[in-house]
Amino acid sequence: MHYALLVLAPPQATAVHRAAIGLCEAALDAGHALPRVFFSDAGTQVALASAVPPGDEPSPREGWQALARQHGVELVACIGSAVRHGVLDSDEAARFERPAATLAEGFVLGGLGLLVEATAAADRTLTFGGGAP
Amino acid sequence: MKPTLLVMNRAPYAGTLARAGLDAALAYAAFDQPTSVLFAGPGVLQLAPAQEPAPIGRKSLRRLIDSMPLYDLEAVYADADALARHGLAAGDLPAFVTVLDAAAQRELQERHAHLLSF
Numbered sequence: 147m148h149y150a151l152l153v154l155a156p157p158q159a160t161a162v163h164r165a166a167i168g169l170c171e172a173a174l175d176a177g178h179a180l181p182r183v184f185f186s187d188a189g190t191q192v193a194l195a196s197a198v199p200p201g202d203e204p205s206p207r208e209g210w211q212a213l214a215r216q217h218g219v220e221l222v223a224c225i226g227s228a229v230r231h232g233v234l235d236s237d238e239a240a241r242f243e244r245p246a247a248t249l250a251e252g253f254v255l256g257g258l259g260l261l262v263e264a265t266a267a268a269d270r271t272l273t274f275g276g277g278a279p
Numbered sequence: 280m281k282p283t284l285l286v287m288n289r290a291p292y293a294g295t296l297a298r299a300g301l302d303a304a305l306a307y308a309a310f311d312q313p314t315s316v317l318f319a320g321p322g323v324l325q326l327a328p329a330q331e332p333a334p335i336g337r338k339s340l341r342r343l344i345d346s347m348p349l350y351d352l353e354a355v356y357a358d359a360d361a362l363a364r365h366g367l368a369a370g371d372l373p374a375f376v377t378v379l380d381a382a383a384q385r386e387l388q389e390r391h392a393h394l395l396s397f
Contacts, residue, residue, distance in 0.1 A: 152395055154296060187299035187397075227299060258306035265393050266281060266312065276396035277288030277296060277322070 148179040150268035152261060155275025156188035157199070163192065163206035166274040167213055174217045183210070184261040185253075186224040189275060191231045193223040193253035196246075211252040225255040281392035282313040287322035289397060291340045292332055297325055300397025301343050308350035315354040315391060316347070317384065318376075322397075323361040328371045345373055358384060 151170065155162035166183075173180050185192060192206050199205050214221050228249075229238055235255050236247040249255065265271045285304045289297045307314040318326055330339045347355060353375045362368070362378065369378055379387060388394060 150393075154299070154397065186303065187296050188294070224299075226302065227295075230295070258303055259310060261303065262307055262310045262312060265283060265395075268393070271283075271393040271395060273394075273396045276286075276300075277320070 147173075148267060148269045149173055150261075150264040150271045151180065151183040152265075152271065152273045153183060153185045153189040153192070153275060154187045154273065157192040157194075157197065157206045159275060160204055160206060162275045163209060164204065166272075167206070167209045169272065170213055170217075170219065174219075180217075180219060181267075182220040182222060182260065182264040183213075184222050184224065184264055186227050186258075186261070188227075188231070190223040190228040190233050193221070193228065193233045193250050194231065194248055195250035196232075196248050207250055211250065214252040221253045222256040222260050223249070223253050224261070225257055228255050280311075280313055282315065282390065283307050283393040283395065284315045284317060284388060284391035285395045285397065286317045286319055287325055287397055288320045289325075290321040291325045291327075291330065292335060292337050296397055297322065297340060298343075300395075301325070301340060303395065303397070304352065305343075305347070305350050308347070308352035313354075314352055315356065315387065316352065317356045317358070317379075317387065318361070319358040319384075320361055321365070323357050323365050323367060326357060326372050326376065327365075327367060341373075347373075348375055356384070356387060
């Protein structure tokens with residue numbers, strides 16, 4: 147099976163991120179393909195390098211970075227949402243004349259086309275953190 | 280190509296998730312994917328007419344929704360129960376929006392390979 151993930155929850159929703167990362171690990175360990183996770187809206191805050199979660203709480207950012215390192219999963223933060231949340235790579239920091247790049251290692255910024263591309267290639271798409279009806 | 284259904288569950292101006300969902304829907308349509316949108320729960324409030332969010336520094340989402348046909352996005356639906364609960368009538372909605380009961384929504388979901396929930 148080929149999966150795509152869309153993550154919308156802010157990093158403070160640690161249980162949502164824990165569930166999403168756990169699902170990715172289980173799917174990859176079972177031999178499924180999961181090449182890309184797309185973060186949008188408040189979900190892009192997980193790619194903020196300058197956020198400092200309390201030391202005794204799990205860091206969703208570090209969880210995603212470990213997943214990317216171990217399995218080569220591409221972590222894409224929606225560029226439109228990311229800049230709104232202060233997540234800037236060096237190009238965007240220069241473009242908007244901000245003092246520093248804040249994009250965490252292991253993440254890239256990209257457009258919504260990368261979400262469309264990921265789901266078009268996938269058999270299943272899972273949303274984490276969207277609104278319940 | 281895999282049909283994608285985007286479900287809009289959030290009230291329009293509580294946060295930015297409603298706008299993120301609409302932007303995603305327009306992106307799917309712009310990339311020529313078979314795309315449907317369902318407004319459900321408080322998300323039906325995104326369809327309310329005469330939205331004037333300028334005093335809170337926001338842009339009208341209804342105006343964005345009205346532009347959907349320009350992206351060839353006209354498979355747009357709204358949950359009948361949610362409309363009634365939020366005091367909206369069929370005449371309040373854009374002409375291209377179809378009102379669905381619960382059974383028709385289940386059928387709609389089954390016709391789509393992917394369901395994204397905002």
